[in-house]
Amino acid sequence: MDSVSSSALGRAFAPSALTHGECARGGAPAPCSLVIFGASGDLTARKLFPALFRLLRGGLLDPRSTVVGVARSGMDDDMFRRRMKQALQDADIFEEDLWEQCAQNLHYHQLHYDSPKEYAALAKRLGQWEAERGDGGNRLFYLATPPTVYGTIAEHLGRSGLARETEEAYARLVVEKPFGHDLPSARALDATLHEAFAEHQIFRIDHYLAKETVQNILLFRFGNAVFEPIWNRRYIASITCASSEKIGVEHRAGYYEHAGVLRDMFQNHMMQILSLVAIEPPALFEADRVRDEKVKVYRALRPFAPERLREHLVLGQYARGVVDGREVPAYREERGVSTSSITPTFAMLTAYVDNWRWQGVPFHIMSGKRLQEKLTRIVITFRDVPHSMFRDVAQGDMAPNRLVVDVAPDNAISLQFQAKVPGAQLCFRPVTMRYDFSAEASGTGLDAYEKVVLDCMLGDQMLFWRQDGVEACWGYLTPILDLCEACGDAEEHLHPYPAGSWGPQASLKTVRTLF
Numbered sequence: 001m002d003s004v005s006s007s008a009l010g011r012a013f014a015p016s017a018l019t020h021g022e023c024a025r026g027g028a029p030a031p032c033s034l035v036i037f038g039a040s041g042d043l044t045a046r047k048l049f050p051a052l053f054r055l056l057r058g059g060l061l062d063p064r065s066t067v068v069g070v071a072r073s074g075m076d077d078d079m080f081r082r083r084m085k086q087a088l089q090d091a092d093i094f095e096e097d098l099w100e101q102c103a104q105n106l107h108y109h110q111l112h113y114d115s116p117k118e119y120a121a122l123a124k125r126l127g128q129w130e131a132e133r134g135d136g137g138n139r140l141f142y143l144a145t146p147p148t149v150y151g152t153i154a155e156h157l158g159r160s161g162l163a164r165e166t167e168e169a170y171a172r173l174v175v176e177k178p179f180g181h182d183l184p185s186a187r188a189l190d191a192t193l194h195e196a197f198a199e200h201q202i203f204r205i206d207h208y209l210a211k212e213t214v215q216n217i218l219l220f221r222f223g224n225a226v227f228e229p230i231w232n233r234r235y236i237a238s239i240t241c242a243s244s245e246k247i248g249v250e251h252r253a254g255y256y257e258h259a260g261v262l263r264d265m266f267q268n269h270m271m272q273i274l275s276l277v278a279i280e281p282p283a284l285f286e287a288d289r290v291r292d293e294k295v296k297v298y299r300a301l302r303p304f305a306p307e308r309l310r311e312h313l314v315l316g317q318y319a320r321g322v323v324d325g326r327e328v329p330a331y332r333e334e335r336g337v338s339t340s341s342i343t344p345t346f347a348m349l350t351a352y353v354d355n356w357r358w359q360g361v362p363f364h365i366m367s368g369k370r371l372q373e374k375l376t377r378i379v380i381t382f383r384d385v386p387h388s389m390f391r392d393v394a395q396g397d398m399a400p401n402r403l404v405v406d407v408a409p410d411n412a413i414s415l416q417f418q419a420k421v422p423g424a425q426l427c428f429r430p431v432t433m434r435y436d437f438s439a440e441a442s443g444t445g446l447d448a449y450e451k452v453v454l455d456c457m458l459g460d461q462m463l464f465w466r467q468d469g470v471e472a473c474w475g476y477l478t479p480i481l482d483l484c485e486a487c488g489d490a491e492e493h494l495h496p497y498p499a500g501s502w503g504p505q506a507s508l509k510t511v512r513t514l515f
């Protein structure tokens, strides 16, 4: 497909004055103690600590802030500092001077998650550091542990007084996904968290929401006059939201075997993408107004008809195959996975939003591991022209218009439309008008974890799940999971697909809409 790159088209997608959310909300937050539970784990080394370091480098983390790693492993401050130094070197962002400054405020506290004494000791140490640095006493507790201990930690934070806020200082709890395993467990977890923390103190993370292009969907839809009038069933034929990955289950089989793709990707990331594409315009760009509208979308999702389950849901599991020229094992051959596992690693689900705007428009939602490409993309396919006056005189197919939102690896929005091929004959070809966000960001953009931590410190819940949204999504997905998991013929409906392909045959029609 050709690309139109004239300056006139460039101007059509020229950047506005307000490009980044932070510009609207202003500067670095007040200093705080960032207490990371599960600090000996992978998430802290790979994502969290590098994100904090980058925030510090960019002037978005107050240098008086303290980072406290908390975990069961026996370690002292020096050992923890060595690990974090290594993490920065691995991420290729180590800077000696900044590290010297940051290492002084980096501590480790060994703690068994159910030991009241050890929480009391943590409270005491935090109080001492805060007094020494005069940092105001703000506290952010980040749960980067296995989800099974979320409730226990929250309970003990409450009992030890660490969850208490004052007029001057906040205490916030950041919870990683998965938030529950189904609707009843999500409700039970929420009840436990609320015994110690109020809703405004709880930040339920979805790192997809912090991705630059995902955030941009709202601006694109509601900051422009031209798209909203056609953003409905009258002009849109279908919507595809896809997130494909090349990686397999890696070292996470223990978690993934119980989660599968529906819990791992649909209950959170894919539902958030769907809601941003489908919501009604909120009255204000304000966390609760936006989240109110999202919940309305989730509540409007048409419950799955059990007799049409197989028509609207394709589940798959990767078999052996070749990814990037390398032979890779089948899911059932991965370490920690049962040789007879029926956990799906791929799903394609067709959802309908039963409201005035979207009646009858299929939302095809797809995600899978060990696919051909890493690609997170939303495709809005518009309806065909109502009447083609060119049908007898022109050559070539009149492909429908498409709006493509690329979230990863590209950050771009493209509009595809028909144009005449220059020359004497009347021929059509589809062309693309594209705006690339990454070209413009040039180092000013924040990665998803930087954005998440920054917003927690600022107390902005816009990019976080609210409990009613979590429950509405579980309310939609739990019956589907029950149907898939409880039926005796689950294996029969699990389509194997070769690693490195685009998933099971049954979903290829939807995959084609992506390109």
Ligand code: BG6
Pocket (backbone or CB within 6 Å): 243, 245, 264, 265, 376, 408
């Ligand atoms: C995580 C899932 O939430 O998202 C992983 O648990 C998945 O299984 C990851 O690999 C994908 O995130 P991203 O940002 O790489 O698309």
